[in-house]
Amino acid sequence: MDYKGYFDREIERRNTGSIKWDRYKDKDIIPLWVADMDFASPPAVIEALQQHAAHGVFGYTHAPEELLEIIIHRLQKLYNWAIARDWLVWLPGLVSGLNVVCRTAGDDGDAALTNTPIYPPFLSAPGLSRRKLVTADLCKVNNRWEMDFDILNNAVTPETRLFLFCNPHNPTGRIYTKAELQQVATFCEQHDLVICSDEIHCDLLLDADKRHIPLASLDEAIAQRTITLMAPSKTYNMPGLGCAFAIIPNAYLRTKFRRVMEGIVPYINALGYTAAQAAYRDGGPWLEALLAYLAGNRDLLQERVAALPGITMTPVQATYLAWLDVHDLGLENPAAFFETQGLGFSDGAEFGAPGFLRLNFGCPRSLLTEALNRLEKAVGAIK
Numbered sequence: 001m002d003y004k005g006y007f008d009r010e011i012e013r014r015n016t017g018s019i020k021w022d023r024y025k026d027k028d029i030i031p032l033w034v035a036d037m038d039f040a041s042p043p044a045v046i047e048a049l050q051q052h053a054a055h056g057v058f059g060y061t062h063a064p065e066e067l068l069e070i071i072i073h074r075l076q077k078l079y080n081w082a083i084a085r086d087w088l089v090w091l092p093g094l095v096s097g098l099n100v101v102c103r104t105a106g107d108d109g110d111a112a113l114t115n116t117p118i119y120p121p122f123l124s125a126p127g128l129s130r131r132k133l134v135t136a137d138l139c140k141v142n143n144r145w146e147m148d149f150d151i152l153n154n155a156v157t158p159e160t161r162l163f164l165f166c167n168p169h170n171p172t173g174r175i176y177t178k179a180e181l182q183q184v185a186t187f188c189e190q191h192d193l194v195i196c197s198d199e200i201h202c203d204l205l206l207d208a209d210k211r212h213i214p215l216a217s218l219d220e221a222i223a224q225r226t227i228t229l230m231a232p233s234k235t236y237n238m239p240g241l242g243c244a245f246a247i248i249p250n251a252y253l254r255t256k257f258r259r260v261m262e263g264i265v266p267y268i269n270a271l272g273y274t275a276a277q278a279a280y281r282d283g284g285p286w287l288e289a290l291l292a293y294l295a296g297n298r299d300l301l302q303e304r305v306a307a308l309p310g311i312t313m314t315p316v317q318a319t320y321l322a323w324l325d326v327h328d329l330g331l332e333n334p335a336a337f338f339e340t341q342g343l344g345f346s347d348g349a350e351f352g353a354p355g356f357l358r359l360n361f362g363c364p365r366s367l368l369t370e371a372l373n374r375l376e377k378a379v380g381a382i383k
């Protein structure tokens with residue numbers, strides 16, 4: 001199928017129960033916040049769901065054999081990572097996964113470490129799980145966000161049991177290099193930490209010369225202390241279908257993880273499995289076209305933001321999220337200000353970084369262009 005025009009379609013999402021669009025239901029504010037895209041999923045996913053719906057029975061469902069095979073084969077092919085089928089633990093979402101991981105590593109009163117800025121549930125999961133939160137800021141070096149291992153080493157306390165890691169990183173859009181991942185592995189081994197590697201954005205790579213490396217694929221030692229979280233939800237734009245998985249090579253961690261889930265985390269819904277299977281099996285050409293489209297949006301955004309005084313952004317290597325530094329605009333509450341200008345960003349404060357805004361550019365170029373026109377006008381009006 002030719003995807004020309006597929007991503008340019010403006011699909012009406014108002015009054016469809018969309019969290020993203022309902023926030024500004026009766027207001028002229030373009031929603032550029034929560035991480036879902038305004039695109040239709042791959043046609044193969046839509047067809048598979050239609051077929052499933054036509055069958056008409058929606059009973060309790062386990063993961064289809066074919067889906068397991070597809071995932072195992074995919075990880076082998078993409079990353080040369082051989083996983084055993086019993087390492088897979090199904091989850092209704094990655095946020096539940098983050099919270100289950102927090103309760104799996106260590107005991108009540110222990111601490112979990114993460115880098116800031118970070119996707120907000122990383123900041124809330126430890127507290128919700130009776131763990132302390134410890135943070136270490138990322139640093140901007142040569143226009144690139146990086147981990148600083150001196151800061152990380154200093155942040156570790158005797159109670160720290162877990163490192164909550166995100167790669168590709170939300171919100172900075174970084175794809176960590178193999179050398180950086182090796183540093184993460186060494187750091188976690190030195191401090192005897194379990195690592196939760198959230199790799200939900202691993203398929204959304206916008207630079208053709210970069211590749212994703214699952215942290216656990218580095219070597220056996222790091223695999224034994226890593227809980228990897230993945231899902232087709234961001235890639236194929238179906239987070240509302242709730243289907244994700246953890247990969248846990250270590251038997252002790254896996255057993256504990258499953259025990260924490262027991263009786264609390266529900267089965268995956270039947271349609272989620274159907275969609276995941278169709279997406280991974282048949283969504284390749286759609287994904288290729290999506291990535292080209294997103295890269296075009298990213299380039300447009302970068303070019304337009306570069307021309308604005310008071311706003312900077314680092315190159316977005318992956319994801320459809322841009323991390324804007326607006327400190328120099330001198331605004332007291334940037335997110336609230338831009339809402340008055342018709343732009344609904346995510347507030348950096350929620351990511352542990354006030355003075356930043358996160359912009360979701362997973363939308364038709366026409367909408368992004370309109371948003372950029374509003375941004376230019378708004379910045380121009382600031383005294």
Ligand SMILES: Cc1ncc(COP(=O)(O)O)c(C=O)c1O
Pocket residue numbers: 035092093094095096119166170198200201231233239244
């Ligand atoms: C890094 C990261 N983890 C997890 C999630 C959410 O996962 P889920 O919707 O499966 O709970 C997101 C959504 O934006 C994310 O960016």
